[in-house]
Amino acid sequence: FAKELTVTVWAGGTGPNDVYRLDAIEIAAEQLQREAAIKGEELKIKVEKKAYSGWEDFKQAMTLAAEAKTAPNIVVTGHEDIGPWAQSGLVVPIEDYVDLDSWPLNNIYENLMDIASFSGTVYGIPQDAESRPMFFWKPHMKAIGYNDADLDALPQKVQDGSYTMKNLLEDAKKMQDKGLVQPGYGFYPRYTNGPDFWQFYTSFGGTMEQDGKLVFDKAAMQRAYQFFADAVKDGVTKKNHIGMPADQWWKEVASGKAGIWHGGTWHYARYVNQEGLKDFFGNVIFTLIPAGEGGKANTLTHPLVYLLTSGHDKDDTEIAAQLIKIASEPRINVLHAVKSAHLGISKSETEIELYSSDRWTREATERLLPYANAMPNNADFGTYWNIMWKGLEASWTGAKSVDAAVNDVEGELKGTLGDKIIIR
Amino acid sequence: MRILLDNFSKSFGATKVIENMNLEVAHGEMLALLGPSGCGKSTTLFAICGIHRPTGGRILFGDRDVTDLPSQVRNVGVVFQSYALYPHMTVAENIGFPLKVKAIPSADIRKEVDRIAALVQIGNLMGRRPSELSGGQQQRVALARALIRKPDVLLLDEPLANLDAKLRLEMRSEIRRIQRETGITAILVTHDQVEAMSMCDRIAIMKEGEIIQIATPAEMYNDPRTAFVAGFLGNPPITFLHGVAAKGVFSIPGSEIKVPLPACVDASDGAKLTLGVRPEHYNPTGDVPVTGVVNFAETQGRENLYDVRIAGGPLLRSIQPVRHDIKIGDEVTWAIDSRNVFIFDENGRRL
Amino acid sequence: MRILLDNFSKSFGATKVIENMNLEVAHGEMLALLGPSGCGKSTTLFAICGIHRPTGGRILFGDRDVTDLPSQVRNVGVVFQSYALYPHMTVAENIGFPLKVKAIPSADIRKEVDRIAALVQIGNLMGRRPSELSGGQQQRVALARALIRKPDVLLLDEPLANLDAKLRLEMRSEIRRIQRETGITAILVTHDQVEAMSMCDRIAIMKEGEIIQIATPAEMYNDPRTAFVAGFLGNPPITFLHGVAAKGVFSIPGSEIKVPLPACVDASDGAKLTLGVRPEHYNPTGDVPVTGVVNFAETQGRENLYDVRIAGGPLLRSIQPVRHDIKIGDEVTWAIDSRNVFIFDENGRRL
Amino acid sequence: MRSSRTLGLIMIAPAAIMIVLFFLMPVVLTAVFSFTNMTTATGISGGAYQIAPNSLIALKDEMPEVVQQLTEPRYAIDEEGIKGVEGLALEPGIARELREKHLGEVFSSRREAERMIKDLTDRPSTRDVKQISEQFNRSVANLRFSSKEDLFASLDKFGFKMTPEEKEGLASATYTGWSWTTENFSRIASSPDMAQILFNTLLYVALVLVLFNTCYAMLLAIWTHYMPNVQATIFRSVWLLPRITPVVIYVLMWKWLAWDTGFISTFMGKFGYAPKNYLLDNAYNAWLFVVLINGFIGASMGMLVFSSALKAIPKSQFFASEVDGASRWQQIRYIILPQMRWPILFVTCYQTLSLLASFNEILLSTRGGPGKATEVWSLAAYHTALNNYAGNLEYGLGAAMALVLVIIGIILSLAYLRVFNYATLVARPLIED
Amino acid sequence: MAEKSQPSANYRTWPVILALAIVSLPLVLMYAYLFIDTVTDKQPAALMPDTLTLRHWTFLWQTPPGRPNIWLVTLNTLIFTASTTAVVLLVSSMAGYVLSRLNVPARGFFLAGVMVLHAFPSVTLIIAIFIVLQMVGLYNSLIGVILVKAAIDLPLGIWLMKGFYDSVPWEIEMAGVVDGASRFRVWRSLVLPQVRPAIMALALFSFLSSWGEFILPQVLAPGGQVQVLSVYLSGLIADDNNFDFGTFKAVGVFYVIPVLLLYGFFHKYLMNIYGGGSKG
Numbered sequence A: 001f002a003k004e005l006t007v008t009v010w011a012g013g014t015g016p017n018d019v020y021r022l023d024a025i026e027i028a029a030e031q032l033q034r035e036a037a038i039k040g041e042e043l044k045i046k047v048e049k050k051a052y053s054g055w056e057d058f059k060q061a062m063t064l065a066a067e068a069k070t071a072p073n074i075v076v077t078g079h080e081d082i083g084p085w086a087q088s089g090l091v092v093p094i095e096d097y098v099d100l101d102s103w104p105l106n107n108i109y110e111n112l113m114d115i116a117s118f119s120g121t122v123y124g125i126p127q128d129a130e131s132r133p134m135f136f137w138k139p140h141m142k143a144i145g146y147n148d149a150d151l152d153a154l155p156q157k158v159q160d161g162s163y164t165m166k167n168l169l170e171d172a173k174k175m176q177d178k179g180l181v182q183p184g185y186g187f188y189p190r191y192t193n194g195p196d197f198w199q200f201y202t203s204f205g206g207t208m209e210q211d212g213k214l215v216f217d218k219a220a221m222q223r224a225y226q227f228f229a230d231a232v233k234d235g236v237t238k239k240n241h242i243g244m245p246a247d248q249w250w251k252e253v254a255s256g257k258a259g260i261w262h263g264g265t266w267h268y269a270r271y272v273n274q275e276g277l278k279d280f281f282g283n284v285i286f287t288l289i290p291a292g293e294g295g296k297a298n299t300l301t302h303p304l305v306y307l308l309t310s311g312h313d314k315d316d317t318e319i320a321a322q323l324i325k326i327a328s329e330p331r332i333n334v335l336h337a338v339k340s341a342h343l344g345i346s347k348s349e350t351e352i353e354l355y356s357s358d359r360w361t362r363e364a365t366e367r368l369l370p371y372a373n374a375m376p377n378n379a380d381f382g383t384y385w386n387i388m389w390k391g392l393e394a395s396w397t398g399a400k401s402v403d404a405a406v407n408d409v410e411g412e413l414k415g416t417l418g419d420k421i422i423i424r
Numbered sequence B, C: 001m002r003i004l005l006d007n008f009s010k011s012f013g014a015t016k017v018i019e020n021m022n023l024e025v026a027h028g029e030m031l032a033l034l035g036p037s038g039c040g041k042s043t044t045l046f047a048i049c050g051i052h053r054p055t056g057g058r059i060l061f062g063d064r065d066v067t068d069l070p071s072q073v074r075n076v077g078v079v080f081q082s083y084a085l086y087p088h089m090t091v092a093e094n095i096g097f098p099l100k101v102k103a104i105p106s107a108d109i110r111k112e113v114d115r116i117a118a119l120v121q122i123g124n125l126m127g128r129r130p131s132e133l134s135g136g137q138q139q140r141v142a143l144a145r146a147l148i149r150k151p152d153v154l155l156l157d158e159p160l161a162n163l164d165a166k167l168r169l170e171m172r173s174e175i176r177r178i179q180r181e182t183g184i185t186a187i188l189v190t191h192d193q194v195e196a197m198s199m200c201d202r203i204a205i206m207k208e209g210e211i212i213q214i215a216t217p218a219e220m221y222n223d224p225r226t227a228f229v230a231g232f233l234g235n236p237p238i239t240f241l242h243g244v245a246a247k248g249v250f251s252i253p254g255s256e257i258k259v260p261l262p263a264c265v266d267a268s269d270g271a272k273l274t275l276g277v278r279p280e281h282y283n284p285t286g287d288v289p290v291t292g293v294v295n296f297a298e299t300q301g302r303e304n305l306y307d308v309r310i311a312g313g314p315l316l317r318s319i320q321p322v323r324h325d326i327k328i329g330d331e332v333t334w335a336i337d338s339r340n341v342f343i344f345d346e347n348g349r350r351l
Numbered sequence D: 001m002r003s004s005r006t007l008g009l010i011m012i013a014p015a016a017i018m019i020v021l022f023f024l025m026p027v028v029l030t031a032v033f034s035f036t037n038m039t040t041a042t043g044i045s046g047g048a049y050q051i052a053p054n055s056l057i058a059l060k061d062e063m064p065e066v067v068q069q070l071t072e073p074r075y076a077i078d079e080e081g082i083k084g085v086e087g088l089a090l091e092p093g094i095a096r097e098l099r100e101k102h103l104g105e106v107f108s109s110r111r112e113a114e115r116m117i118k119d120l121t122d123r124p125s126t127r128d129v130k131q132i133s134e135q136f137n138r139s140v141a142n143l144r145f146s147s148k149e150d151l152f153a154s155l156d157k158f159g160f161k162m163t164p165e166e167k168e169g170l171a172s173a174t175y176t177g178w179s180w181t182t183e184n185f186s187r188i189a190s191s192p193d194m195a196q197i198l199f200n201t202l203l204y205v206a207l208v209l210v211l212f213n214t215c216y217a218m219l220l221a222i223w224t225h226y227m228p229n230v231q232a233t234i235f236r237s238v239w240l241l242p243r244i245t246p247v248v249i250y251v252l253m254w255k256w257l258a259w260d261t262g263f264i265s266t267f268m269g270k271f272g273y274a275p276k277n278y279l280l281d282n283a284y285n286a287w288l289f290v291v292l293i294n295g296f297i298g299a300s301m302g303m304l305v306f307s308s309a310l311k312a313i314p315k316s317q318f319f320a321s322e323v324d325g326a327s328r329w330q331q332i333r334y335i336i337l338p339q340m341r342w343p344i345l346f347v348t349c350y351q352t353l354s355l356l357a358s359f360n361e362i363l364l365s366t367r368g369g370p371g372k373a374t375e376v377w378s379l380a381a382y383h384t385a386l387n388n389y390a391g392n393l394e395y396g397l398g399a400a401m402a403l404v405l406v407i408i409g410i411i412l413s414l415a416y417l418r419v420f421n422y423a424t425l426v427a428r429p430l431i432e433d
Numbered sequence E: 001m002a003e004k005s006q007p008s009a010n011y012r013t014w015p016v017i018l019a020l021a022i023v024s025l026p027l028v029l030m031y032a033y034l035f036i037d038t039v040t041d042k043q044p045a046a047l048m049p050d051t052l053t054l055r056h057w058t059f060l061w062q063t064p065p066g067r068p069n070i071w072l073v074t075l076n077t078l079i080f081t082a083s084t085t086a087v088v089l090l091v092s093s094m095a096g097y098v099l100s101r102l103n104v105p106a107r108g109f110f111l112a113g114v115m116v117l118h119a120f121p122s123v124t125l126i127i128a129i130f131i132v133l134q135m136v137g138l139y140n141s142l143i144g145v146i147l148v149k150a151a152i153d154l155p156l157g158i159w160l161m162k163g164f165y166d167s168v169p170w171e172i173e174m175a176g177v178v179d180g181a182s183r184f185r186v187w188r189s190l191v192l193p194q195v196r197p198a199i200m201a202l203a204l205f206s207f208l209s210s211w212g213e214f215i216l217p218q219v220l221a222p223g224g225q226v227q228v229l230s231v232y233l234s235g236l237i238a239d240d241n242n243f244d245f246g247t248f249k250a251v252g253v254f255y256v257i258p259v260l261l262l263y264g265f266f267h268k269y270l271m272n273i274y275g276g277g278s279k280g
């Protein structure tokens, strides 16, 4: 018995800090070959890796390749893709190939496993976890009157709902008025489309899905849009913020040019490694996304998942599944978690010293993960998302009034999704 | 190889260019096709060489019907009006091309090209491109290319139109010599009557797709069948006087000109006639004196040309050896040579 | 308006085309510029009308130095060799263009255009585009356009090269008449000596950027200064015999030809000479009989042309009224008219 | 039949094949797609029938029990299943133990059934566990059937009593593939965004075409025409640079010029202006740059065509007009421009169509932003069908949008063919062989 | 085409040169800095560079992790471009000839069709093109992209070639036929050499357009093995983790140099783009 095969792995949104997404599969292949050798089988696995730095191109390539039956064996993508891809049969359930009761899969956080499922079937294995905090530049906060104790208490205040979005805008304005930051730099949000913006919808009381059906909460969305429109109106956020060059954004938030911003747990790695913010904890404080009117503090986790694609030989897919399983072992997964400042996927992982000795991963896990939401795995969520973003962009840039934007979104949702979405 | 056009017709779409033309060119003969622009000369040649299909009738080479054969197999040499040399090939390649497409070994081609190039005296130009040749040299390359495949039929479409006087004269004799030596049947299309007359055995004069007259050059000049032919041949051109017949005499009302009609001409009194007088037949030595005023004079080197306006308006042209005694405005009395005038009826038919 | 070229030179980059040319054309005169292709005729015209700047010397119109004035203000009418009609304009617009750019009211333009068009007899074509005209008509449009601005100077660059014999004759007299009537100073460039001789007051013959001789047409024909001039004028061309002088007699070694040299010719014994004999001076009526074999004969309508190869190789050409008694291969004894031969020295200078 | 005809057919065949493959078939397919609701979730190649809880939500009210049964996994250890296990040629002990200890047990999820199997004495491998559990599956939950017939057959096999109508209802509810619809067009017709995008497209095409592709290109051609050779070559080359530079770099250079950290910002910074993203500062700026970026490329094509057409005007006409007294402006007005009719028409036609279909430069520079200010039709089609952040590729809608462009293009080019006086373009062959 | 127009010396040219120089300034600036920035470092808010460096060029000898080797990509690009050009030349020079000269059925229809084809925004038909490619098994292969790119360039190519063939004198072909050559032979040995300028112009056009092509390879051949420079560069730019304008520009310069060289050698042919044109 001898088998030789090439396993292809593609990952979206993957930069130099995230190489272990792909490398983990390579490590797993090494391990699996050894296991096979012991069983007296000759197994040779070649792993071909491809990292896409962005998402659009990755999803385009993956979708078309899968349609052409030339998809990679394994893809690493956002969990929200499970819905549509499962429905169109581009991916196959991983539960058909692995024993979910065995270690390490049985050690993965239950809610993460849920996020990797669609319609009751487990399609993928979580590759990482993260969450998306609000960041505050400590020196500026101090300059507008917070003392150290206040700052230490801030995460709790946010969690309690006593520090809200409204306070946030006020603080941003104060920083600007005091000349600590330039106009438009008080609140410095993400500069492109991203899952982050659903957090604001949630903050203002929105719900994304209920009983398997998408939900559009008009009032909550209106408030969320209004928040950004107000930020622009107050001058604490730039009207033309969306689409700015990435490098500039990173440089600015890591150097105190911006007062308050939101990002992801993995930003830590870039701030510290590439952008040279050596004393992170001395300069930055992070919290949940504060509550807005009608909602509560929250954060969003957007785990990436390993998925198996269809169109391959069953045996090959099984080996690919094995590789995913091995790659999910805490010792291997922790490499990614710590290097890229993501969060672990299993309880045991937090006990590995590499992880537990890292202040960032530890604090972030404690402070954020319990309150993390996720986007629903729903085949139509992408449509909803695109429409929601379009409305946000329009009201942000002033192309439409907030009310008009919300109404247009409602109209388009009705037109596109019909009764697949509950509008209220 | 005899060429026979048998009831040949050609139209382009709705435009009828040639209708039921019959023409026979004898083996080894050189025929000139002469006629005004647009009369269908080139069309006839194109049909003979197979580029155009006749819309009616047959074309025979010898006894073989070639009407439906493609050009490639007709073995015709053509010198196009514009030479149509291949600009990207050297002279040698141009000349050798008809042999090359027959897949003849290149050594043989080279020998044959050298032979034919010597014949047209361009042996020293073999490596040049057409653009590096003077007009006369290009002309000879085209000729060599037409001759190298030993064509049965040689078609020349206004081959000398672009040359200056001296070169033209040289080429004229060159072509005639080669055609004679090789015994090819040839058709020459031209709009220059001197060329036609000097080079060809016979001349065919065309008008609007019809052949008006076929004859030897001298016959054509001296015995034109219609006023059109008479007017077409001759340089300077013939002058026409319009008048009436009266008792065997041609006269122009309002002028004193009276030219006796030759006996052979049978014209009823009062019939409208046209008298054609060639410039060389109106001069001091003629027999019917006519007085007029010189209204134009021009030196042409060895000869002078005069336009004489006679009383009553008509104009006579005279060409004479150079003389210096006549100026514009002088009144002259020269005479028409009445034996050499042509008489045409109202419709231009010669009487 | 007198035209004066004073030490005029023109080079294109490194190519010297004209060097130190001096030329004066008198007011109201029509001068022909004649010369082989590439000798610099067009270049001279282009400098006169201001399209090219001279690289040296001056150009004067009357007494005004125009050397550095742009074309637009020189008031020159030019008929370009290629007509240079504006293809997108009608005949009327073409003719009216020089007035239009002067912002003359369009009613006036129309009147003037009609007048000049009638003059060149194209009044019925005013609405056509150049592409819908025959060559002769285009030619006349170009002429009308050159004339309409009442130019001081008229420059004609090979204006008749593309016309057929009949049209050519008509246009020749037309141009001359207009030039005479309006008293314009004109320069005619041509490669056709009949045209030059018949139209112009004087002829200038050029060779490689230099003027070789300026004279009236008759003078030029009868008294050429060099062999080049003699060879250039005359159709059919003059024939040259190469021989030596011996005791006042021209003889060709190896042949029996002996032509007495005119008294005025001073040639030492043994000097190499060239004898020029025009075809009309070798015929049955001359005084120095020469026997030879006819090796080429051609009918040109009213005249026949013969090439006679004389013993020892040289060739004499003869043109005579039509006769039917001579065939190729016949031996003939015709005579050279020794009073009308030209004698040239080794360098082609006339003696 | 005749030689040139056969030869013609052979010689045109490659072009014809490529055109059929890569133009005609795609157009036909696009037309077909535009009448479907195809998206990533439905797939392109056709769907399957999958009994998943999600897909049955809609049917819940109609036939509650059936849905209940259908979506409830049922793993029953029965004789039939054990026979199946015996047929798998595994350790014989497995089937024996199953029969002895577990016959008659029913599990409500696969995972539970598999846990039981894993506890057998002859512990099977994961792979075998999966095989064994399959033998006992007595429900259709979460199964995928490639055809309706398969679906119905399984329903029958598992003993579901359903009327044909119910079956059909079930089939259409569980179908995962695309279906026919005209909704794409009504969406295009009714969406205010689409109207905006259409307006953007027209504005974009008109601005670039008029300002650069024709007017400025003509200006360039004429200017360089009147220059000495060396200078003319230099300027022509400079203006050709945008075209010969690969678009990715070309746009990168504009970004370098216009970004916050770019040249303009730095330069203006010297005069005390705060750096900003000039490219995306506001819609007007974005438009300015989009027009400039495309215009600078577009100008070169016009320049080439006009310059070579200008070169083809015989020199003598310039001479003649100068002699006739025309000033330079009069020369341009009366001699050059009237004779440029055909080139201008050609460039206009060719470039309108090119511009309608082009979006590379916009995609790489503004991505249609800020907001959707510079989104043009073809870019929107691309975003819709192929390239968006959420990965939700709406092939059907995208195809409908592409089809709209195709139709506009066809109408325009037919109009242009009329203007070109099409008949004069196909001359009869002069060799009649 | 005896004389081609060339302005006479009758007008002053410097005002025009000055005006054009001013308008051209942004372009000159952009390209100048494109080169300067690749070999220098400068302070963030400075216009003038202060140090020379080669560090932006390290991509030539160091393959960054997760990216294909630049030389491999360059080779791919070369193959892609050269093949596309070859296909375009071959196919459109044949089809153009047929449309201009040969007597085939539905010739006019085909010609009109080609014009209309240009109206098809092929990039937006890309999904369908993808299906077709998948059907013929050429998805994610260089050959597939080559064929599609060539097909897209065909309408222009055919029109251009047709225009040029139209201007070849019929006499040359007639002479060839009379000399006994077949029509194919006539095309190959007599007509093709006459349209060499057109072929050069088309080749250059096609080469330039393929060299810069971005969307097609990006969508139709996303695999790492067939990546081309445009995709490589845009991937580099999109990667916000390694943002370095200097390196982008260096890759850009590396990318643009071949076309500049090519242009330098052949630019005079581009001026022939309107050789025969569609009509006077």
Ligand SMILES: Nc1ncnc2c1ncn2[C@@H]1O[C@H](COP(=O)(O)OP(=O)(O)OP(=O)(O)O)[C@@H](O)[C@H]1O
Pocket: B012, B015, B017, B035, B036, B037, B038, B039, B040, B041, B042, B043, B044, B191
């Ligand atoms: N392809 C064509 N389609 C329609 N009419 C044509 C075509 N070719 C020639 N003709 C017409 O046929 C007539 C004869 O043309 P042809 O070329 O034979 O004239 P030609 O006697 O050679 O004249 P020229 O002396 O000007 O060369 C002309 O009136 C011409 O307009």
Ligand SMILES: Nc1ncnc2c1ncn2[C@@H]1O[C@H](COP(=O)(O)OP(=O)(O)OP(=O)(O)O)[C@@H](O)[C@H]1O
Pocket: C012, C015, C017, C035, C036, C037, C038, C039, C040, C041, C042, C043, C044, C191
């Ligand atoms: N722009 C130029 N650059 C270089 N040489 C030139 C240029 N124009 C003309 N020449 C050369 O100058 C010489 C004279 O040219 P020109 O056109 O004046 O001749 P031409 O006497 O008019 O001849 P033709 O009778 O052929 O018209 C020729 O040898 C020609 O090659």
Ligand SMILES: [Mg+2]
Pocket: B041, B042, B043
């Ligand atoms: Mg003809």
Ligand SMILES: [Mg+2]
Pocket: C041, C042, C043, C081
């Ligand atoms: Mg000249």
